[in-house]
Amino acid sequence: MIRLFAGLILLACFAAPAMAGPDAAAVNNAEFRGKPPANDKIDPIVVKAQVLLDRANFSPGEIDGKLGENAQKALRAFAEAKGLIVNKQPLTPEVWSALIATSADAIVVDYxxxxxxxxxxxxxxxxxxxxxxxxxxxxxxxxxxxxxxxxxxxxxxxxxxxxxxxxxxxxxxxxxxxNVIAKETKPIATRVEVDKSAQTVKAFANSELIAFFPATVGSEEKPTPSGVLKVTSIDARPHYRYNPDYKFKEVRSRRAFTIRPGPNNPVGTQWIGLSAEGYGIHGTANPSKVSKAESHGCVRLTNWDADKLAKLLKKGIEVAFIERQAANRK
Known part of the structure; x- marks a missing residue:
């Protein structure tokens, strides 16, 4: 019994302490040293990178502190825009330095x-x-x-x-x-590009990339359109109107119905209507599932990304649907 008790004390002495979550100081003072962050847990370095990407209009989607698919997409798009080379690891010392140069404001603040x-x-x-x-x-x-x-x-x-x-x-x-820094923008985009394979949305002012967003784009059952469409409407706090002609498999109603506005509306806080009936770019009630789930053919962004994109647009702007990755594989 004495041996068992002593053994338990020894185990307690050498047991790893419980990991505390990141605090404001850890995030604000985070410095990338070249070691790839883990992609399955919250990391202060990744939080800082995601916030800087968000401020630079290269959205990582939901800021969760994890180096997941959407954060990696945003890092690669940012690096490409800056003329930097990345391979398997999208966060490099060069990319980190370029991110740090974009903003000096605190990352985490009191509220x-x-x-x-x-x-x-x-x-x-x-x-x-x-x-x-x-x-x-x-x-x-x-x-x-x-x-x-x-x-x-x-x-x-x-x-x-x-x-x-x-x-x-x-x-x-x-x-x-x-510390979300909102900058007022005028409608300056001249073209939007939706990559159906990469599940991304890019806004351009002539040839300059001015905003990047991860997106959920269509499904096999309800594919996203192809070709070039135009923006026909921009509506904040939209109603969602279900048409039985859509034939969504999870909807049994044979009658049209309307769902009232709100952030948890099926199209979130923003509807950017396109020139193909029933299709648009919109927000979502599930920001964590952007680019990780399927849509009913529309293009789904986080609510805040849909709101940001809407501020860059006006009616008549072209939205091109491409499959760049598929074309590259041929």
């Missing part, structure tokens, strides 16, 4: 939760079926935590990691958030 952040109303649960959504007065957020995370372009998991023990439902509470 006092406002009364509007916790006022609601909030949904108790977001229905899974569209038919059930049509009965709701608004497709609101499900919690202050979801609302605050989306406000600062971040995952709920990252928000929680930066604020251990906090619940986000009390006004005047100070928390740590991503």
């Amino acid at each position: 006092k939760i406002a009364a509007a952040d916790v006022k609601g109303p909030f949904l108790k649960k977001l229905p899974a079926r569209m038919e059930d959504m049509k009965r709701l007065k608004a497709l609101s957020y499900t919690s202050p935590r979801e609302a605050i995370a989306e406000k600062f372009h971040m995952s709920e998991a990252l928000l929680a990691a930066l604020n251990p023990g906090k619940k986000f439902d009390q006004a005047d509470q100070t928390i740590s958030v991503i």
